[in-house]
Protein backbone atom coordinates (compact mmCIF):
# COMPACT_ATOMS: atom_id res chain seq x y z
CA UNK A 1 0.00 0.00 0.00
CA UNK A 2 2.88 2.34 0.84
CA UNK A 3 6.44 1.87 -0.36
CA UNK A 4 9.24 4.35 0.23
CA UNK A 5 12.65 3.92 -1.37
CA UNK A 6 15.86 5.91 -1.05
CA UNK A 7 14.07 8.90 0.50
CA UNK A 8 16.13 11.87 1.56
CA UNK A 9 14.80 15.19 2.83
CA UNK A 10 16.66 18.33 3.96
CA UNK A 11 14.90 21.41 5.33
CA UNK A 12 15.88 24.69 3.61
CA UNK A 13 18.75 26.44 5.43
CA UNK A 14 19.82 23.14 7.04
CA UNK A 15 23.15 21.58 6.12
CA UNK A 16 22.14 17.99 6.97
CA UNK A 17 19.27 15.74 5.91
CA UNK A 18 16.60 15.24 8.57
CA UNK A 19 15.44 12.03 6.86
CA UNK A 20 17.42 9.37 5.01
CA UNK A 21 15.23 6.29 4.63
CA UNK A 22 16.53 3.48 2.41
CA UNK A 23 13.30 1.44 2.42
CA UNK A 24 9.88 1.24 4.11
CA UNK A 25 6.94 -0.89 3.08
CA UNK A 26 3.50 -0.95 4.70
CA UNK A 27 1.17 -3.65 3.42
CA UNK A 28 -2.55 -3.28 2.75
CA UNK A 29 -4.46 -3.52 6.02
CA UNK A 30 -1.30 -3.35 8.13
CA UNK A 31 -1.29 -1.25 11.34
CA UNK A 32 2.12 0.30 11.96
CA UNK A 33 3.27 2.25 15.03
CA UNK A 34 6.06 4.79 14.35
CA UNK A 35 8.01 6.26 17.24
CA UNK A 36 11.21 8.22 17.72
CA UNK A 37 12.63 11.03 19.84
CA UNK A 38 11.33 14.56 19.54
CA UNK A 39 12.85 16.23 16.48
CA UNK A 40 13.76 12.92 14.78
CA UNK A 41 11.53 13.71 11.78
CA UNK A 42 8.25 11.85 12.37
CA UNK A 43 6.01 14.77 11.36
CA UNK A 44 8.30 15.55 8.43
CA UNK A 45 7.88 11.96 7.19
CA UNK A 46 4.09 12.18 7.52
CA UNK A 47 4.17 15.50 5.60
CA UNK A 48 6.10 13.83 2.79
CA UNK A 49 3.69 10.88 2.68
CA UNK A 50 0.66 13.20 2.75
CA UNK A 51 2.25 15.27 0.00
CA UNK A 52 2.19 18.58 1.88
CA UNK A 53 6.02 18.60 1.59
CA UNK A 54 7.95 18.20 -1.69
CA UNK A 55 9.86 14.93 -1.96
CA UNK A 56 13.38 16.08 -2.93
CA UNK A 57 14.93 12.67 -3.47
CA UNK A 58 13.61 9.10 -3.61
CA UNK A 59 10.23 7.54 -4.36
CA UNK A 60 7.01 7.46 -2.33
CA UNK A 61 4.51 5.05 -3.86
CA UNK A 62 0.98 4.98 -2.47
CA UNK A 63 -1.78 2.66 -3.70
CA UNK A 64 0.18 1.94 -6.88
CA UNK A 65 0.93 5.59 -7.77
CA UNK A 66 4.31 7.28 -7.60
CA UNK A 67 2.99 10.15 -5.46
CA UNK A 68 6.43 11.77 -5.27
CA UNK A 69 6.34 12.42 -9.05
CA UNK A 70 3.09 14.42 -8.87
CA UNK A 71 2.86 18.22 -8.95
CA UNK A 72 1.71 20.02 -5.79
CA UNK A 73 -1.85 20.39 -7.15
CA UNK A 74 -1.97 16.73 -8.21
CA UNK A 75 -0.73 15.73 -4.74
CA UNK A 76 -3.55 17.71 -3.09
CA UNK A 77 -6.09 15.81 -5.16
CA UNK A 78 -4.29 12.51 -4.58
CA UNK A 79 -4.32 13.12 -0.82
CA UNK A 80 -8.05 13.93 -0.87
CA UNK A 81 -8.75 10.70 -2.77
CA UNK A 82 -6.46 8.23 -1.01
CA UNK A 83 -5.29 9.43 2.42
CA UNK A 84 -7.28 10.00 5.61
CA UNK A 85 -5.54 12.12 8.26
CA UNK A 86 -6.02 12.52 12.01
CA UNK A 87 -3.89 15.14 13.75
CA UNK A 88 -3.22 16.01 17.37
CA UNK A 89 -5.46 19.10 17.23
CA UNK A 90 -8.09 17.30 15.08
CA UNK A 91 -8.62 20.34 12.75
CA UNK A 92 -12.42 20.23 13.17
CA UNK A 93 -14.63 23.22 12.41
CA UNK A 94 -16.08 24.03 15.85
CA UNK A 95 -19.28 25.74 14.73
CA UNK A 96 -20.35 22.79 12.57
CA UNK A 97 -21.95 19.53 13.77
CA UNK A 98 -20.07 16.21 13.75
CA UNK A 99 -22.08 15.13 10.68
CA UNK A 100 -21.09 18.29 8.80
CA UNK A 101 -17.44 17.91 9.81
CA UNK A 102 -17.36 14.29 8.67
CA UNK A 103 -18.99 14.93 5.29
CA UNK A 104 -16.35 17.64 4.72
CA UNK A 105 -13.84 14.77 4.57
CA UNK A 106 -15.24 14.03 1.07
CA UNK A 107 -15.63 17.64 -0.06
CA UNK A 108 -12.57 17.59 -2.31
CA UNK A 109 -12.79 14.03 -3.54
CA UNK A 110 -15.16 12.78 -6.21
CA UNK A 111 -13.59 9.33 -5.80
CA UNK A 112 -14.47 9.15 -2.10
CA UNK A 113 -18.02 10.34 -2.80
CA UNK A 114 -18.32 7.66 -5.51
CA UNK A 115 -17.06 5.00 -3.09
CA UNK A 116 -20.04 5.90 -0.88
CA UNK A 117 -22.65 6.15 -3.63
CA UNK A 118 -21.53 2.77 -5.02
CA UNK A 119 -22.73 1.29 -1.71
CA UNK A 120 -26.14 2.94 -2.30
CA UNK A 121 -25.68 5.35 0.58
CA UNK A 122 -25.81 9.13 0.79
CA UNK A 123 -22.91 11.10 2.22
CA UNK A 124 -24.95 11.98 5.29
CA UNK A 125 -26.04 8.36 5.87
CA UNK A 126 -22.41 7.23 5.69
CA UNK A 127 -21.30 10.00 8.10
CA UNK A 128 -23.99 8.94 10.59
CA UNK A 129 -23.03 5.27 10.30
CA UNK A 130 -19.33 6.00 10.84
CA UNK A 131 -20.05 8.26 13.81
CA UNK A 132 -22.31 5.61 15.38
CA UNK A 133 -19.65 2.91 14.81
CA UNK A 134 -17.13 5.17 16.52
CA UNK A 135 -19.43 5.68 19.52
CA UNK A 136 -21.00 9.10 18.78
CA UNK A 137 -24.75 8.76 19.45
CA UNK A 138 -27.48 10.38 17.34
CA UNK A 139 -28.04 13.28 19.73
CA UNK A 140 -24.32 14.12 19.89
CA UNK A 141 -24.07 13.89 16.09
CA UNK A 142 -26.31 16.99 15.82
CA UNK A 143 -24.54 19.16 18.40
CA UNK A 144 -21.89 21.72 17.65
CA UNK A 145 -18.37 20.23 17.79
CA UNK A 146 -17.26 22.99 20.17
CA UNK A 147 -19.56 21.44 22.83
CA UNK A 148 -18.00 17.97 22.61
CA UNK A 149 -15.36 16.44 24.88
CA UNK A 150 -11.82 15.87 23.58
CA UNK A 151 -12.49 12.13 23.29
CA UNK A 152 -15.67 12.77 21.30
CA UNK A 153 -13.88 15.25 19.02
CA UNK A 154 -11.18 12.70 18.43
CA UNK A 155 -13.74 10.14 17.28
CA UNK A 156 -15.33 12.72 14.95
CA UNK A 157 -11.85 13.35 13.47
CA UNK A 158 -11.44 9.59 12.96
CA UNK A 159 -14.82 9.31 11.21
CA UNK A 160 -13.80 12.20 8.92
CA UNK A 161 -10.55 10.37 8.08
CA UNK A 162 -12.36 7.13 7.21
CA UNK A 163 -15.28 8.50 5.19
CA UNK A 164 -15.15 7.39 1.55
CA UNK A 165 -12.68 4.60 2.32
CA UNK A 166 -9.21 6.11 1.72
CA UNK A 167 -6.59 3.35 1.40
CA UNK A 168 -4.28 4.69 4.10
CA UNK A 169 -4.92 6.54 7.37
CA UNK A 170 -2.08 8.58 8.85
CA UNK A 171 -2.38 9.72 12.44
CA UNK A 172 0.02 12.12 14.19
CA UNK A 173 -0.23 11.95 18.01
CA UNK A 174 -4.04 11.78 17.97
CA UNK A 175 -4.29 10.31 21.48
CA UNK A 176 -1.98 12.66 23.38
CA UNK A 177 -4.85 14.41 25.22
CA UNK A 178 -6.45 11.18 26.49
CA UNK A 179 -6.00 8.94 29.55
CA UNK A 180 -4.63 5.42 29.08
CA UNK A 181 -8.02 3.63 28.98
CA UNK A 182 -9.45 6.09 26.46
CA UNK A 183 -6.31 5.79 24.33
CA UNK A 184 -6.56 2.00 24.10
CA UNK A 185 -10.30 2.21 23.42
CA UNK A 186 -9.77 4.74 20.64
CA UNK A 187 -7.10 2.64 18.95
CA UNK A 188 -9.33 -0.43 19.05
CA UNK A 189 -12.13 1.60 17.42
CA UNK A 190 -9.66 2.78 14.79
CA UNK A 191 -8.63 -0.80 14.02
CA UNK A 192 -12.19 -2.12 13.82
CA UNK A 193 -13.07 0.64 11.34
CA UNK A 194 -9.91 -0.02 9.30
CA UNK A 195 -10.80 -3.74 9.18
CA UNK A 196 -14.11 -2.98 7.41
CA UNK A 197 -12.21 -2.40 4.15
CA UNK A 198 -8.56 -3.27 4.95
CA UNK A 199 -7.24 0.27 5.33
CA UNK A 200 -3.58 0.58 6.31
CA UNK A 201 -2.75 2.73 9.35
CA UNK A 202 0.47 4.62 10.07
CA UNK A 203 0.24 5.93 13.63
CA UNK A 204 2.83 8.25 15.19
CA UNK A 205 3.13 8.60 18.95
CA UNK A 206 5.66 9.18 21.71
CA UNK A 207 3.72 6.77 23.91
CA UNK A 208 5.47 3.43 23.40
CA UNK A 209 2.99 1.63 25.69
CA UNK A 210 0.61 1.69 22.68
CA UNK A 211 3.04 -0.19 20.41
CA UNK A 212 1.96 -3.77 21.33
CA UNK A 213 -1.54 -3.02 20.01
CA UNK A 214 -0.13 -2.69 16.48
CA UNK A 215 0.97 -5.30 13.89
CA UNK A 216 4.44 -3.77 13.81
CA UNK A 217 6.40 -0.99 15.46
CA UNK A 218 9.14 1.05 13.80
CA UNK A 219 11.70 3.29 15.41
CA UNK A 220 12.48 6.19 13.09
CA UNK A 221 16.20 6.26 14.03
CA UNK A 222 16.41 2.51 13.19
CA UNK A 223 14.57 3.09 9.93
CA UNK A 224 17.07 5.80 9.01
CA UNK A 225 19.92 3.35 9.51
CA UNK A 226 18.23 0.97 7.10
CA UNK A 227 17.39 -1.78 9.60
CA UNK A 228 15.60 -4.69 7.85
CA UNK A 229 12.02 -3.62 8.60
CA UNK A 230 10.13 -4.46 5.44
Ligand SMILES: Nc1ncnc2c1ncn2[C@@H]1O[C@H](COP(=O)(O)OP(=O)(O)OP(=O)(O)O)[C@@H](O)[C@H]1O
Pocket residue numbers: 011012018036037038039040041042043044045
Ligand atom coordinates in the same frame (compact mmCIF):
# COMPACT_ATOMS: atom_id res chain seq x y z
N1 LIG B 1 9.11 24.01 8.74
C1 LIG B 1 10.33 23.67 9.14
N2 LIG B 1 11.42 24.38 8.72
C2 LIG B 1 12.67 24.02 9.09
N3 LIG B 1 12.96 22.97 9.90
C3 LIG B 1 11.92 22.24 10.35
C4 LIG B 1 10.56 22.56 10.00
N4 LIG B 1 9.73 21.65 10.61
C5 LIG B 1 10.55 20.83 11.31
N5 LIG B 1 11.84 21.17 11.15
C6 LIG B 1 13.01 20.50 11.76
O1 LIG B 1 13.02 19.14 11.33
C7 LIG B 1 13.40 18.29 12.41
C8 LIG B 1 12.33 17.22 12.59
O2 LIG B 1 11.12 17.84 13.00
P1 LIG B 1 9.78 17.00 13.11
O3 LIG B 1 8.70 17.93 13.56
O4 LIG B 1 9.55 16.23 11.86
O5 LIG B 1 10.16 15.98 14.29
P2 LIG B 1 9.22 15.04 15.17
O6 LIG B 1 9.93 13.74 15.30
O7 LIG B 1 7.85 14.99 14.59
O8 LIG B 1 9.23 15.82 16.53
P3 LIG B 1 8.14 15.84 17.72
O9 LIG B 1 8.08 14.44 18.27
O10 LIG B 1 8.72 16.80 18.70
O11 LIG B 1 6.83 16.32 17.14
C9 LIG B 1 13.59 19.19 13.61
O12 LIG B 1 14.99 19.44 13.76
C10 LIG B 1 12.87 20.46 13.26
O13 LIG B 1 13.49 21.59 13.84
